[in-house]
Amino acid sequence: MALSCVAVAQRNYVPATIITSQNDSLKGFIDFRDWFVPPKEIIFKQSLADAAEKHFGPGDINGFRIGEPDIEYAVRKVSIDITKEDFSGDKEAWDRTIQDTLVFLRKLTGGTYNLYEYVDVHTRVHYIADGKNTPVQELEKVTAFVKRSSGDGIYTDNRYQKQLADLFADNPAVAKKAASVTYHEKNLTRLFVTYNVAKDPSTAVITDERKKIKYPLSFGLMGGMSFNTYDFKGPAFKFDGPSKSNSSPIGGIWLNLPFGRVARNFSGVIELMYKQSKTSSISTTGYFSRYDFRYLQLNTMIRYTYPTKTGIKPYVNVGMGNGIAIKVAQNDLANPSRPDEWQENIPGVRKHEQSLVGGIGVTIYRLGAEIRYNSGNGFSPFVGGKTAFNSLQVLAKFSF
Incomplete structure (x- = not known):
């Protein structure tokens, strides 16, 4: 038990590249924690021998890439609905908490349209999209406890499906799938990759291989x-x-x-x-x-x-x-x-x-x-x- 505590406390520097605010690349090492909730800052060294550590927040850089495994985080300013969905019934469905700030987003796909993941302080998972000529936007899914005369219950609004159908409107086959896709990383990633490959295969990439990376014994x-x-x-x-x-x-x-x-x-x-x-x-x-x-x-x-x-x-x-x-x-x-x-x-x-x-x-x-x-x-x-x-x-x- 003591060893496991020490293990988590140790630094875990891995090769990485910082994307500076001027879009230059700065190679070095990042203390990698396999973040579920994205970090508020990262710890960086240009060399493992360096005694000094540099701390970068979303306002300091444009993103970073971890070399092994291949993970990319981008900095975006986005409005995210971080309402705690506890369904206790003591909060009205339309009473939402919106976070509008710069954050690190884990990039899932790249191409004509990019797909990102963000996990808020309540461990609620959000998916965000943007493109070269498309501003960053949250793919919205709202779940709330609703009081009705016919009886109280859980209400779910899958707004993201219409957003995606509009986004992929120039590809009817993909737009049709978007209208019923579930709010899940694997399914959304597959949808974006399908569209991006059809639109421009040369730019369609999966930048996060989290599901495919194996740590071989x-x-x-x-x-x-x-x-x-x-x-x-x-x-x-x-x-x-x-x-x-x-x-x-x-x-x-x-x-x-x-x-x-x-x-x-x-x-x-x-x-x-x-x-x-x-x-x-x-x-x-x-x-x-x-x-x-x-x-x-x-x-x-x-x-x-x-x-x-x-x-x-x-x-x-x-x-x-x-x-x-x-x-x-x-x-x-x-x-x-x-x-x-x-x-x-x-x-x-x-x-x-x-x-x-x-x-x-x-x-x-x-x-x-x-x-x-x-x-x-x-x-x-x-x-x-x-x-x-x-x-x-x-x-x-x-x-x-």
Whole structure:
């Protein structure tokens, strides 16, 4: 839970272009938040190394474009009906609240006519249109609670349908569809694209690919070495203290799941890996203990990848591991008077090991390397005995 709060609080600078008030292009990076309600201002840097941040509101620029994903915001002065439609019945249907100001509009289509989206403070979605020779206008849809002698009820006025039919009047087929189109982004976008393609295919574009952009998951193989240390504490063990260290190979498969636009540099990592915990110890009284556990461990982590313009991307990740002992090869104890007679050392060993996992690494296109620390609670089933199994892991990764 703490990590998710930190994730939202972090800056998320992505490549972008500012359209200045003089219609010049200023390239740099914008703190992108995948805004549902459009921002009142944006935070801009010309370089990620810049310490100073610039703040731009709708009155300062003409718009901006996010390079990846491809999103464009335009600045327009438009009258928008932002009445809160709560249908409580305590407000007359004709009592409307109109906002008339400069705002950032998310551009959905471009061409002969442009379509924009705006979400007001009540999270009500509005669609706005304009064109080269057509002033900006809200496509109006009014829903209100109406009191009538025949009974109270909800009234909806789809004014936007007539507006669109008039707008597309020179294309009867599109105008006919406009007269019944629903007030929904997908349907309105399709209608505008159909008209714009028929009117001038060279200018008809969809500038917001929000519905088509995919954040592909990645997966692959990993392998490396684990350098392990072991510590036994408590009266339940014949030996109390550090045991013999060892190194062992590790390997497995991994899956990286991007969180999406809100935290586009963050992802969830799921790994299934094989590891071995093997050690031995001799007590002051001469008892010899040996342990050999083989685990399948499922790691679930949150990863932050530092944004770069190349295929070389450093990252950090942290999370938890849950290991299940699939084989107990050794859990033996030998009495110094009978060194060749082995007996079960710890009855009822716990086969579920829990770990804290964290590491730093770098992805270089399809290849990757990571240094990781894993701290597990071992196999002790005793309240009076604790095991600490810690390892420094060096991993190489390959992405398919």
